[in-house]
Amino acid sequence: MSWLTDGDFTNDLDEDDVRIRPNPKGSRPRTKRRPNFDKAPRGMVLEVHLARYRVLTDAGVEVTATLAKELRKDGCVTGDRVALDGDVTGEKGTLARIVAIDERKTLLTRAAEDGEEQEQLIVANADQLVIVMASRNPEPRPRLVDRYLVAAYNAGLKPILVITKCDQGDPQEFTANFEGLDLEIIKTQKGRPELTKLQELLAGKTSVFVGHSGVGKSTLINSLTGSERSVGKVNESTGKGKHTSSSAVAIEFNSGWIIDTPGVRSFGISGITAGNILRSFGDLDEVAKRCPRDCAHSADSPDCELDAAVGEEVSELRLDSFRRLVASLSSVDWQ
Numbered sequence: 216m217s218w219l220t221d222g223d224f225t226n227d228l229d230e231d232d233v234r235i236r237p238n239p240k241g242s243r244p245r246t247k248r249r250p251n252f253d254k255a256p257r258g259m260v261l262e263v264h265l266a267r268y269r270v271l272t273d274a275g276v277e278v279t280a281t282l283a284k285e286l287r288k289d290g291c292v293t294g295d296r297v298a299l300d301g302d303v304t305g306e307k308g309t310l311a312r313i314v315a316i317d318e319r320k321t322l323l324t325r326a327a328e329d330g331e332e333q334e335q336l337i338v339a340n341a342d343q344l345v346i347v348m349a350s351r352n353p354e355p356r357p358r359l360v361d362r363y364l365v366a367a368y369n370a371g372l373k374p375i376l377v378i379t380k381c382d383q384g385d386p387q388e389f390t391a392n393f394e395g396l397d398l399e400i401i402k403t404q405k406g407r408p409e410l411t412k413l414q415e416l417l418a419g420k421t422s423v424f425v426g427h428s429g430v431g432k433s434t435l436i437n438s439l440t441g442s443e444r445s446v447g448k449v450n451e452s453t454g455k456g457k458h459t460s461s462s463a464v465a466i467e468f469n470s471g472w473i474i475d476t477p478g479v480r481s482f483g484i485s486g487i488t489a490g491n492i493l494r495s496f497g498d499l500d501e502v503a504k505r506c507p508r509d510c511a512h513s514a515d516s517p518d519c520e521l522d523a524a525v526g527e528e529v530s531e532l533r534l535d536s537f538r539r540l541v542a543s544l545s546s547v548d549w550q
Contacts, residue, residue: 250314252315256272257272258273259296259297259465263292263293263462264462268280278304281312282313289316290336292463294339295316295339295340297317298316299313322370323336323337323338323423326483326484326486337476338476341370342421343372343374343375343417344366344372344425346367346374346375346376346426347379347426348377349429350389355378355389356427357536358536358539360376361536361540362540365491366484366487369491374398376393376401377401377413378400379404380404382407392530399412399416410439413439421471421472422471428478436466439473442466462477484540484543489544490549492541492544493512498528498529501528502520502524511549522534
């Protein structure tokens with residue numbers, strides 16, 4: 216160090232005299248503190264489409280939002296309660312950001328195929344699962360209903376079965392498969408839908424409507440809500456319908472919500488235990504309590520009380536459906 220005559224001084228410095236912390240991402244200091252969004256505007260996700268989220272805020276404003284990067288791994292679905300940051304005015308061209316997802320009280324999921332580990336999130340925070348089947352055209356599928364029931368009970372949702380097109384045929388033989396279950400069954404027909412009972416069940420609840428294409432799900436929702444969801448037609452030669460919904464959409468209804476979902480022809484149930492499936496079949500579960508302790512409830516299980524009860528306490532078709540579902544699981548766990 217050398218002093219100058221006017222009282223100033225200069226430093227002879229080298230690289231050892233100055234320590235600079237490298238920061239390749241910029242000069243802004245890093246911090247472990249994270250933003251607190253407890254007081255951020257809240258809302259409900261009404262629809263998800265191409266990485267854009269339509270959200271109704273608690274203030275009654277519909278906004279378009281993106282999902283914060285740190286939330287993309289877990290995903291966000293219709294029915295989620297979320298916290299928002301950014302522009303929540305809802306004006307054209309504005310974009311908010313979903314920065315937090317509230318804890319879900321229920322979550323309905325499905326796998327594209329049985330055995331697949333990856334589950335698809337469908338709807339959050341629902342109370343009920345409304346399963347829509349047609350009496351005819353297309354023919355009702357009892358095993359698909361069984362799968363919906365398993366998913367409903369596993370997610371903690373109350374199931375409701377709605378049979379449409381009853382003017383085309385008596386659904387009694389089909390509905391007999393579900394006798395003994397705590398299951399509301401509503402029958403509707405063209406020209407006389409008789410929806411009073413269903414309206415009562417939906418009031419004040421969040422209800423997810425599911426069913427394969429062509430069963431009249433969108434027509435039923437239009438009748439209930441007065442909305443104009445597009446309606447598909449059934450191919451007369453194949454009995455198959457055309458998809459009219461591409462994403463789950465929430466529609467406000469009678470102090471609650473109806474959530475319309477895309478029609479599906481299969482409903483995988485990976486990740487659900489055999490024990491949960493058995494509990495979903497309430498009639499079979501009661502009989503199975505009389506089985507030996509280590510009973511696997513399969514067709515070749517000795518002394519299985521389910522076989523002994525066929526024809527009197529349980530139906531052969533329901534027992535067959537139960538065993539098919541258990542056999543489709545990647546691992547059998549009776550917990």
